[in-house]
Ligand code: SP5
C-alpha cells in the first residue's frame with residue numbers, strides 16, 4: 393500500500409494542553425507521524441509519495457470560509473499584537489451567549505473552536521494545509537484505481553466541523569477527502585471512524601446528508617471526550633436520517649467487545665453499498681494509550697485491517713489519533729498490513 397506523507401507536519405508543534413487540570417506537554421506531537429512513517433518504511437508497506445498541492449477549493453467544499461480565513465490569518469494577527477508564543481482559545485459561546493463573531497483575535501478563536509486542544513503556532517497553517525493535501529493526494533490515488541492508500545495525515549482532523557476546530561484537529565482531512573470523492577462522481581461514500589474518540593466533526597458535517605454514511609466506534613461520551621456528541625441515538629436528520637451510526641463502548645473495552653461493534657459497523661457499510669470507504673484511523677484504542685481507556689493489543693490491529701479488507705471496497709486510510717508513541721507505528725501499520733493480507 394502506498395503511503396502519502398509530508399514533512400510539513402513538523403511545523404506544527406504546540407507546547408501545552410490542559411489535561412486533568414494541568415498544563416501538560418501536547419500529546420499530539422511530531423514524533424507520532426515520524427514513528428508511523430518509520431514503521432511503514434521498515435516493513436516495506438509499499439512506497440512513500442509526497443502530496444500534491446490542491447489549494448483552498450476542496451477545503452471550502454467542507455469548511456466555512458470565515459473559519460478558513462481565520463485560521464489562515466490567525467498567526468499574523470497574533471504576532472501583530474506583539475505575541476510570539478502559542479495561541480490558545482479560552483472563551484466559548486456557550487448556551488444563551490451571543491453567536492456573533494468578535495473583532496479581536498481571542499474572541500474569534502473562541503468562536504471558531506470548542507476546546508483548548510488546538511494551539512496555533514507559526515507553522516500551524518502550513519502543517520494543516522499539507523495534512524489536507526496528504527488526504528487529497530491519497531484520494532486521487534484511489535480515484536486512479538488503487539485498492540488501498542494510506543494518507544499519513546498530521547495534524548488529525550475528525551474533531552473539526554465545518555466552522556470549528558478542537559481536539560488537536562483543524563481541518564477535517566477525512567471529510568474533505570470524502571467530499572472530493574463525491575465531487576469527482578462517486579454517488580456514496582462510507583466513513584468508518586475507529587479512533588478512540590467520537591468523530592464529532594465528521595458526524596456534524598454529514599449529519600443531514602444521505603450521500604455519506606458515517607459510522608464511529610468510540611468511548612461512550614457519558615464518560616469520554618468529546619462528551620457532547622457520539623450517543624447511539626444520533627441517527628442523522630432529514631434526508632440524512634438512517635445514515636449515521638454510533639457505537640459507544642464502555643471504558644475497558646477490549647477486542648472481544650470492540651470487534652463486535654466493528655462487525656456491526658461493517659454490516660451497515662456493506663448494506664449501504666458505497667463506491668469508496670474512508671477509514672479515520674486512530675490507534676488510541678491501544679491498551680497503553682496515555683489518554684484513553686480501551687484495551688486493544690497490537691495483534692488486534694491486524695484483525696481490524698483484515699475485517700475492513702473483507703468489505704472488498706476501495707479504501708482510503710486517513711491517520712487520526714494515537715498517543716502511545718512507542719507503539720503507534722506498529723499498531724497503525726498493522727491495520728494496513730491486515731488490510732493487504
Ligand atoms: C484526534 C484525537 O484523538 N483527539 C483527541 C483529543 C482529546 N482531548 C482530550 C483529552 C482528555 C484526556 N483525559 C484523560 C486524562 C488521563 N489522565
Ligand code: ZN
Nearest residue numbers: 587588589713
Ligand atoms: Zn482520538
